[in-house]
Amino acid sequence: MARILLFGRLSDIAGWREKTLEPAPARLSDLRALLAADDAALGEALAAPGVQVALDQVLVRDDAALSPRSEVAFLPPMSGG
Amino acid sequence: MARILLFGRLSDIAGWREKTLEPAPARLSDLRALLAADDAALGEALAAPGVQVALDQVLVRDDAALSPRSEVAFLPPMSGG
């Protein structure tokens, strides 16, 4: 069961902040495709420049394999406090 | 009655921190002469470069007339806090 987290404007676009997926997609690219199929506007927002991805709280730049218990966070540009 | 104040190392040299003079000397230069006649080491220390004089809490650069109730402070180089 993968845990997906959205921050900042991404959760406003999606209408949710956190969801779980069972089974977990095999790869980050599969997860992106799944989310975009569900919600095209969100899919586009997640692919926008400046949106970073943290896999188990570590930033990843490229595609990556997900484990069944991965936590994937989509992070729009950080604004500072 | 003029009030004379010494600060920092000047009071260590003189052995006093504050004294009153009655009658008050007419001018700052008279006061310097009086103090130097009493204590040559102090007279020399007061004349050393970097020692400033405040007359009634205002810095004065040159000779000045004293009033009967003047407060004269001799200030060695300020060290900051």
Place this chain on the structure above:
Amino acid sequence: MISLTDQGFDPGPLLSGFCRGRAETGAVASFTGLARAEGGETKILELEAYPGFTEAQIGAFAETARTRFDLQDLMIVHRIGQIAPGEPIVFVATAASHRRAAFEACDYLMDYLKSRAPFWKKEHGPDGARWVEPRAEDHEDIARWA
């Protein structure tokens, strides 16, 4: 010590605690950021963090400050959630032997926290809410240290 809190906090007791028992420190600089009303333009500021990730990222940056400025200690407390005008948003304190290092490290940490730290900021004003991205000024501030 790096912590996030969704409760209001008072910077005074933090500074008192930070200064205590420092016979060899000499210099403690601090910065307190307060939410501004902007003449009524901003009613409530809302800050979102990613718990765990946000502290870890700030902690990693704080280590660079500790080394760069030879700090003896530092403290960062950051508010999250909804913040009213006048309330503290952030408190940073730095301890060093000499004041130049303490000031510069505090300034450096604040430039980072205001421009690149993992927070997402929403301003609730009279015309609704909007997400805020870092200002050009914040990017220039952090660029000074490159």
Place this chain on the structure above:
Amino acid sequence: MISLTDQGFDPGPLLSGFCRGRAETGAVASFTGLARAEGGETKILELEAYPGFTEAQIGAFAETARTRFDLQDLMIVHRIGQIAPGEPIVFVATAASHRRAAFEACDYLMDYLKSRAPFWKKEHGPDGARWVEPRAEDHEDIARWA
């Protein structure tokens, strides 16, 4: 507010009071100077002021800082008399709309207080007492602002 005190003080409550009720401030920088033990070299620091004159001179300088950095407010509390290692010597706080001004004004005030303010400083160490004159470093610090 500029004050001298011959009693020990805690910087925390000063910072709390200074930050209170500031819906339009944004930035409060502070500096706390603590007496250093210097590994046992300095046992007691003694600071002499010229009451009235010292506050007036600091006040006049503080006005230049207020104008130069467009400060909303400032506070200076300076300890005089005998000070033990670890005890606060000085607390400076500055309030401004933006953090750059608050930091720079605090730094500027500290450079002045450490190099040119009317205090006379005696260090009591294991080999007796000696009067301290400003260090070359302090003069360089204040020269940065010319």
